[in-house]
Structure formats: C-alpha cells, structure tokens
Amino acid sequence: MADIIENLRKNGFAVTEFDTAAQAADYLAGRVHGKTVGMGGSITLQQLGLYDKLKEAGETVYWHQVTPGDGTLDAAATAQAYICSANAISQEGYILNIDGRGNRVSATLSRKETVYFVVGENKLSGPFPEALERARNVAGPRNAQRLHKNTPCAAKGDRCYDCASPDRICNALVVLWRPISGCGSMEVVLVHEELGY
Numbered sequence: 001m002a003d004i005i006e007n008l009r010k011n012g013f014a015v016t017e018f019d020t021a022a023q024a025a026d027y028l029a030g031r032v033h034g035k036t037v038g039m040g041g042s043i044t045l046q047q048l049g050l051y052d053k054l055k056e057a058g059e060t061v062y063w064h065q066v067t068p069g070d071g072t073l074d075a076a077a078t079a080q081a082y083i084c085s086a087n088a089i090s091q092e093g094y095i096l097n098i099d100g101r102g103n104r105v106s107a108t109l110s111r112k113e114t115v116y117f118v119v120g121e122n123k124l125s126g127p128f129p130e131a132l133e134r135a136r137n138v139a140g141p142r143n144a145q146r147l148h149k150n151t152p153c154a155a156k157g158d159r160c161y162d163c164a165s166p167d168r169i170c171n172a173l174v175v176l177w178r179p180i181s182g183c184g185s186m187e188v189v190l191v192h193e194e195l196g197y
C-alpha cells in the first residue's frame with residue numbers, strides 16, 4: 001500500500017488517509033464547506049453518509065443517487081467541488097473509472113476547484129492490468145447488479161462479458177495518470193476500511 005500512496009503523490013495527486021469512513025466524512029465536510037458540491041454515483045459515498053451530512057450542514061450539494069434527473073447531473077457537473085470514488089487505483093498511482101453515461105468521468109475532467117476520490121483499501125490494486133481487471137470484472141458486474149441492469153454480468157455476478165446489452169454500463173474508461181491541467185487539485189481520500197465495490 002505504501003508504494004501506491006507514494007506513487008500517487010509522485011504523480012501529483014494529494015493523498016489523505018483515515019482509519020474510518022466517519023473520519024473521512026468529517027474531513028470532507030470541512031473541506032467543502034461553503035462550496036457547491038457535486039457527487040458521483042457511489043456506494044462508497046453512500047456508506048460515508050456524506051450527502052446527508054452535507055445537507056444537514058446546510059451545504060449546496062447535488063447527487064443524482066438521491067435526486068435523479070438531468071437537472072441534478074447538470075448542476076453536479078458545474079459545482080465547485082466534485083466527490084466520487086474510483087473503480088481501482090493501480091500500483092503506479094493511476095486512478096481508473098469506468099462510466100456508462102459519462103457524467104462521473106466527465107466531471108472529474110472538467111477543471112473543478114477540487115476533485116476528491118474517496119476509496120477504501122479494497123480499491124487498491126496491483127499494476128495497471130490488474131487494476132483494469134478489477135474495474136471491469138469486479139466493479140462493473142457489482143454495479144450492474146446494484147442498478148438492476150439486464151446484463152449477463154448482473155445475472156451471473158461473476159465477471160464482465162463485454163456485453164452488447166442496451167443496459168451496458170461500461171462505455172468509457174478514464175485513467176488519470178496525473179491531475180488534469182487547470183484543475184485546482186485532485187485528492188485521494190483513502191479510508192482504511194473496505195468500502196464500495
């Protein structure tokens with residue numbers, strides 16, 4: 001794990017570490033106070049209880065997982081800060097995300113003041129091919145099941161079938177080798193727990 005953290009920092013990503021999801025949620029609430037916040041679809045963020053925490057604090061936060069619709073997605077896309085998870089982080093310190101609609105990956109590329117990637121230890125992978133394998137064969141099928149998609153991976157729950165289903169959720173892969181130029185900062189908030197898929 002230490003080498004991944006070191007490589008993330010060498011690549012230009014900030015890294016903060018927390019023992020628990022609750023600590024990470026407290027930290028993020030402090031960091032985004034007073035800013036508009038967009039959130040990407042994520043079981044990890046759900047487990048943090050972050051949306052409720054921010055709303056209770058009076059923050060302006062947009063999350064389609066609570067309020068579905070294009071208006072929420074558009075507002076999240078233009079928020080000052082964006083918070084999502086990652087499907088995997090490779091040993092080289094690259095951040096991988098696969099997306100279907102593109103709202104999540106495009107928001108991470110859109111030169112926000114800050115983008116936070118909240119990840120549990122279970123998202124830390126080996127070299128890039130292993131991280132890609134994880135993103136495709138672990139995160140993809142489990143997310144397809146969560147979203148009740150009509151795909152072979154959701155039905156069987158074992159691996160990606162590189163399907164041609166209309167319900168396919170894997171249409172784009174974004175690998176961040178380094179922070180996007182013009183983005184204020186990109187930060188990995190690493191939680192030493194198992195979170196999300």
Ligand code: SF4
Nearest residue numbers: 140153160161163170
């Ligand atoms: S490409 Fe299709 S089969 Fe593979 S993980 Fe995505 S939805 Fe499932």
